Amino acid sequence: MSMRTNARNVVETYFEGEHLSLSDLKEEYIPHRYLFKNNIPAYPESVEFYVEKLSHVTGKRGLKGILKDSGFRQPSDRSHFLWWELWVTSDEICSAEERLLTSLFPRTRIRNQLPFLEYFTTSKAFQNGSPYGNFRFTFSIRELLYHYGSQFCPGNSPVLRVYETVLYRQEILYAIVVHPRNIHCYDDYPRLPYDDFGVCGYANKSIGWRCQAPSQTYMHRLNVNWKHGSVHISTGDEQYYVWDHVCVAFHMEPGWVLHVDQDRLFKRLNVCEVSHPCLLKPPESPLSLHRAENFLSSLKAREGYDRAWY
Template identity: 35%
Template sequence: MEQRTNRRGVTEHFVKSQHVNLQTLRKIHKNDYLCKDRENENCLRLSSENNIVPRYPAPVEFHVSKVAHVTTQTNMDGILSSSGFKGKEGLVWWGLRIGQEEINAAQERYLETLFPNRSPEQREAQQPFLQQFTTSPAFLDSSRYGNFCFSFQLDELMKTYQEQICGGQEPRLRVHKTVVYRQEIMYSVVVHSPEVEDFNEYQELHDNDAVCSYREGKIIWRAQAMSGTHRFRLIQNHDEQHVEAEPACPPEYYMWDNICLVFHIPEDKTFTFSPPEMLVNNLTACHIGSEPLSPSIPYDEAQKIVESKKLHKVSN
């Protein structure tokens, strides 16, 4: 793996042009969280200090149709004043927005894979369990990157990007990087115009990618670690074809993974939206999560700023 210090001063260990799955990362990278032993699994490197990570559902497939760009107040003002996005180093980063509907659908998908022959009575008796495990920052409304969130339907964003940046051609999606932080694994996908050759060294994103794919306006994310802090243990009853989550005490800390889409914006262009009011319509305030990585303000103050932006739009 390569190593660098990013512009926030955080050390990144990364592999370019590959989405390296969790099992392989455990073999090639030394990390106290990553190499913790897991129930029903032998670990490459163990010590007396390693605690066992309770069993959890994996992989779980999420079909995500909404993405978000979270930023600071200064950058939010710049986006609104220019009616669009200009990327640092030519790139604009977007995360997945996963709500309860996507979690419910992923739970059903997981159960169908595990127990394809359940009876109607067994289906009816199954209680929700996946929300006990979807607790990492990838599933939270809060953010570590600022108080201001622009949210879009992915198919709408891709269509606008195709028309404006790609000259009507289909955007290219490529496997960008696997980046490992202390407790986070970030998988990135770069989106660019076919006329841009800067990313030719990266392999194209296909359905057989270990982590994610793009299909009909949705990112298909095969999540491998959803909790970060594990407070529950997965119990599978194969006789009754039933799954439940039981409390695990004490909580155990582990890695969590997530997906980022990286849109390339040429330096001489701004990725704009028409009408410009669309940006304000899609702007919300968000709470700051633990260990913030960007300047932030109190949530109530951010909420008032967003409300004033919306009122100003109406008055104009």
């Protein structure tokens, strides 16, 4: 366990080369306001997602830079990383719900079960909004690995490794690093498990994630009827707890640009609301959803737009 202050002047507790589960973190006896709360209502404590897409969110200025470069480069905060987050779809939530029911009732045929996981997948990991800006690029993991491998890993495929677990005030971040085989600064970090995994793994062109804290605030209780093989939801008082999510960090050397052609960039681009707390760095500022949509519509209407716009 180590401590550091990040570029946003926030203190981080981090564990290099490990993806520590919620129970593992508790065993570390870290002084933490939320981690050891014992009044959290029953909820799905281990939900297995298989996620096929990643998203990268930026502000208006960042969007201009990406379109100008026709791709993504490392930020100017001395980091070697280009960060992406898991983008969990509604279909993937439904599939996770089916797996959870099967694990609860392996010998029971589930009938007429109302959806329930949507009551718990309410943390920022599942929301459309983002604190990082109004403009979201969404790519499949397969496509990103292809572009990265073809540009920076000639003759080889990129390597995925367990990078670290980072604990914040109310957030647990599991970071995965992707790098070329000829970059050896990550050799001491374990490979990301291919199939059988604890917190995170990679299989069948998807990242497997065993989510342990899907909500940021809990006001619903999961009630399991073992006799009838069903679950239902009840409502109680609101309780705050930690939430967990996964990010993928692509190693980028100074001057590297992960190139993607303009048409594909526009096809993968959508707008989103800026969620609280806003983490855009000045002079960036959040736009209303209406203004962001109008701005993007005007860009998409320009086929072969004027370079002077920059």
